[in-house]
Amino acid sequence: MKPDYNTMTTAELTAYVLSHRDDVAAIDALVDRRSPDSEATWFEGPKSVEDMERMSREFEQELKKRIQKHD
Missing domain, CATH: 1.20.5 (Single alpha-helices involved in coiled-coils or other helix-helix interfaces)
Known part of the structure; x- marks a missing residue:
């Protein structure tokens, strides 16, 4: 059973992605949280x-x- 990415903090999700690099859904969830305009x-x-x-x-x-x- 996969965890609920929406309940994870960004730090938790990042750690999860780093330890589960082939979980594409987790990577997508992490990328969706990014706000490039805040850095532009x-x-x-x-x-x-x-x-x-x-x-x-x-x-x-x-x-x-x-x-x-x-x-």
């Missing part, structure tokens, strides 16, 4: 060539910061 950085779209160039520089700076953070 939203940017306004460019309205001109200058905006596009500025955004390109800002993206590059942000990527460099994140890479340095993980080094």
